[in-house]
Amino acid sequence: MTGHSPQPPTSHTLAARHVTLAYERREIVHDLDLDITPGTVGAIIGANGCGKSTLLKALARLLTPTHGAVTLDGKAINTMPTRKVATIVGLLPQSPMAPEGITIADLVSRGRHPYQGMLGSWSDEDDRAVAHALEVTGLADLADRPVDEVSGGQRQRAWIALALAQQTDILLLDEPTTYLDIAYQLEVLDLLSELNATEHTTIVMVLHDLNQAARYTDWILAVKDGRQAYFGTPDEVISERMVAEVFDTDARIIADPDTGLPLMLPGTRHSLARLRGDSHGEHAQTATNHDDNLL
Amino acid sequence: MNDARSLNDTANGTANGTAVAAVAARLRDLRRRQRMRSLLVTLTLGILAATLFVADLAFGHEIYPIGDILKVLGGEFVPGLSFTIGELRLPRVVVGLLAGFAFGVAGVSFQQMLRNTMASPDIIGITAGANLTAVFAIIVLGWSGPSLSAAAVVGGILTALLTVRLAWRGTFSTGRLILMGIGVAAALNAATSWILVRGDQWNIQQASRWLTGSLASSDWSDVPALVAVTVLAAVPLIALARQVDVMRFGDPMARGLGVRVESVQMTVIVLSVLLLSTATASSGPISFVSFLSGPLAMWLNGPHRPAIVQSGLVGSCIVLAADIVAQHIPPTQLPVGVVTSIIAGPILILLIIRLSRKQVLA
Numbered sequence: 001m002t003g004h005s006p007q008p009p010t011s012h013t014l015a016a017r018h019v020t021l022a023y024e025r026r027e028i029v030h031d032l033d034l035d036i037t038p039g040t041v042g043a044i045i046g047a048n049g050c051g052k053s054t055l056l057k058a059l060a061r062l063l064t065p066t067h068g069a070v071t072l073d074g075k076a077i078n079t080m081p082t083r084k085v086a087t088i089v090g091l092l093p094q095s096p097m098a099p100e101g102i103t104i105a106d107l108v109s110r111g112r113h114p115y116q117g118m119l120g121s122w123s124d125e126d127d128r129a130v131a132h133a134l135e136v137t138g139l140a141d142l143a144d145r146p147v148d149e150v151s152g153g154q155r156q157r158a159w160i161a162l163a164l165a166q167q168t169d170i171l172l173l174d175e176p177t178t179y180l181d182i183a184y185q186l187e188v189l190d191l192l193s194e195l196n197a198t199e200h201t202t203i204v205m206v207l208h209d210l211n212q213a214a215r216y217t218d219w220i221l222a223v224k225d226g227r228q229a230y231f232g233t234p235d236e237v238i239s240e241r242m243v244a245e246v247f248d249t250d251a252r253i254i255a256d257p258d259t260g261l262p263l264m265l266p267g268t269r270h271s272l273a274r275l276r277g278d279s280h281g282e283h284a285q286t287a288t289n290h291d292d293n294l295l
Numbered sequence: 296m297n298d299a300r301s302l303n304d305t306a307n308g309t310a311n312g313t314a315v316a317a318v319a320a321r322l323r324d325l326r327r328r329q330r331m332r333s334l335l336v337t338l339t340l341g342i343l344a345a346t347l348f349v350a351d352l353a354f355g356h357e358i359y360p361i362g363d364i365l366k367v368l369g370g371e372f373v374p375g376l377s378f379t380i381g382e383l384r385l386p387r388v389v390v391g392l393l394a395g396f397a398f399g400v401a402g403v404s405f406q407q408m409l410r411n412t413m414a415s416p417d418i419i420g421i422t423a424g425a426n427l428t429a430v431f432a433i434i435v436l437g438w439s440g441p442s443l444s445a446a447a448v449v450g451g452i453l454t455a456l457l458t459v460r461l462a463w464r465g466t467f468s469t470g471r472l473i474l475m476g477i478g479v480a481a482a483l484n485a486a487t488s489w490i491l492v493r494g495d496q497w498n499i500q501q502a503s504r505w506l507t508g509s510l511a512s513s514d515w516s517d518v519p520a521l522v523a524v525t526v527l528a529a530v531p532l533i534a535l536a537r538q539v540d541v542m543r544f545g546d547p548m549a550r551g552l553g554v555r556v557e558s559v560q561m562t563v564i565v566l567s568v569l570l571l572s573t574a575t576a577s578s579g580p581i582s583f584v585s586f587l588s589g590p591l592a593m594w595l596n597g598p599h600r601p602a603i604v605q606s607g608l609v610g611s612c613i614v615l616a617a618d619i620v621a622q623h624i625p626p627t628q629l630p631v632g633v634v635t636s637i638i639a640g641p642i643l644i645l646l647i648i649r650l651s652r653k654q655v656l657a
Contacts, residue, residue, distance in 0.1 A: 024311035024464070062550050088554030097410065101598035105325055113541050114553040122326070124319070131318035140318045144325055168551070 012058060012088050012169045013038055018068035028054045029226040041196050041203045043213040046223035047247050052206050053094060053174050059204065060091040060172050087115035090168035094175050098147040104158045105143040108133055111165030133164035137191065144183055153184030160191060173205040189216045210264045214238050222246045238262035264287050329599050336595045342607035344392065347615035352380055354623055373420025390577050391614045392515040393521045395584060395621040399565035400529045400603055402585025403592060408539045408563050412646060415586040418570045419476025426506055430487050433502045434494035441516060443536045444576030451572030454479060455564060487615035492577025494580040508581035508632025510618055511617045517577035524573040528566040529607065535563060536603045566644035582632045583639030584610050
């Protein structure tokens with residue numbers, strides 16, 4: 001990568017048009033629309049089982065909609081050659097598996113699969129892409145270590161390095177921070193924002209932590225029962241009403257003293273009630289109250 | 296923190312070219328070493344298989360000099376030897392070599408694609424299906440020779456279809472396939488036993504010899520079909536190794552990387568079942584060869600790629616070595632399947648212990 005020269009923003013656009021998704025007969029996502037602006041970082045949030053991972057799978061053409069379509073550059077993604085799509089859209093699934101004993105270099109090399117012909121001839125370009133991915137994720141020194149012998153954070157970075165080696169303009173990640181301690185979580189998210197800043201990679205991830213979603217994204221889609229509940233910037237989406245409606249829980253939203261971004265304090269009512277010794281205590285007026293949403 | 300620094304460097308756009316070039320050079324070196332190891336393992340196994348092939352020819356009722364055997368193989372007529380070697384021993388050893396290769400390739404393809412050592416076709420019931428139709432053909436229909444082989448192939452393929460159908464829920468689950476397969480195998484084995492109980496004395500003996508796997512009755516009539524199927528099915532399986540390799544990282548990852556998972560799965564299943572059934576038809580179900588070859592080949596070759604060819608060669612070596620042992624070590628000749636079972640038993644136990652220990656730790 002050559003220094004500071006500004007790169008053109010990515011031109012590939014991924015979108016969901018009236019997408020309905022089902023497993024067997026059970027409908028998970030109903031008539032959902034999503035336009036992903038190239039070069040942005042976005043998060044899909046929602047309660048467990050709301051369909052957010054299912055939506056991500058459909059965006060990655062792992063699931064064909066029963067109605068509507070996921071489109072890449074205006075064409076239905078399921079009708080495009082899958083190997084071609086793999087050079088444009090990358091996916092890090094929720095719990096990928098590594099074959100026993102395989103090294104980090106081997107794992108990251110698999111990101112080059114879409115670029116290789118039937119004979120699997122490996123080019124210098126492939127080597128450079130893998131080396132760059134290892135360097136960027138700080139794994140170069142661990143290249144020949146078996147994946148099962150490194151820490152959880154290093155393993156997760158190895159999976160992200162695989163996705164980087166794939167060199168796609170769009171990167172979809174299903175809960176990339178799950179199972180990581182807080183330092184590794186932030187490291188992974190920092191890495192992704194830097195990727196977005198330097199390479200203009202469009203990033204869409206399923207996230208659980210609302211504060212991380214607020215800090216690291218340009219847009220947030222909140223899904224409830226397979227439908228869009230809220231969509232907009234973090235400021236627009238993260239509100240007490242949204243948390244109550246989408247997650248069915250109480251929270252207080254204040255402005256982050258450092259960034260001004262919305263910051264969620266969960267379980268405030270309960271904690272206040274405990275402090276006051278009564279069980280129905282109303283909490284004080286919140287610092288910021290984002291009730292405007294796009295619905 | 297070291298990591299943090301390297302991340303910041305990148306953010307500033309200074310992930311410098313020299314560092315990347317150095318890492319790329321190291322990657323090339325690592326890959327060269329893996330290739331060397333693969334090459335060495337493949338060559339060694341090939342030489343071992345060739346040696347066992349000649350040794351198996353040499354050690355019969357009488358032991359012939361290697362020089363004379365090579366002459367016969369070269370097409371020369373050696374009085375007294377050309378018939379024994381060319382007509383009696385050679386077809387047996389050729390069938391052993393090819394069947395072993397077929398077992399090994401089919402076994403490792405299943406195990407690697409389904410990410411589970413237990414997912415070998417002889418464990419998940421395909422062999423049991425071939426056995427049932429073969430025993431039915433011997434005892435009820437009185438068949439032998441090519442029609443018996445055909446019956447075994449049909450049985451293997453039907454069982455695979457049944458097991459896949461039972462385990463299929465719009466997509467594959469390895470766990471479901473293995474459990475279904477073990478269930479189907481149990482049911483089919485029960486049916487086989489039932490037929491054996493009702494058969495008459497002479498047929499039962501023939502059927503049980505078939506069931507333990509034996510090269511003793513192999514002749515040239517077994518060879519053409521076995522050669523054709525081994526070549527036609529093993530070559531595409533070897534070519535599919537790269538897709539199978541990516542599928543080891545889980546279905547979602549494989550799909551994301553552009554692998555057409557369903558069509559690879561179906562192709563691998565059809566080709567492996569064809570290989571396994573044809574090999575089983577010509578040699579009987581030589582126990583555990585498909586189960587054992589894969590893990591041994593992966594251990595020798597390293598985990599970085601599915602070792603398809605190597606597993607085939609390991610299969611050939613196991614069958615040929617077991618055939619030599621079966622004929623000469625015990626006081627009476629044993630069917631080769633008995634020897635492979637004796638070898639496989641302890642290895643199966645070790646594997647299960649290792650698997651369960653890992654699951655406890657995970």
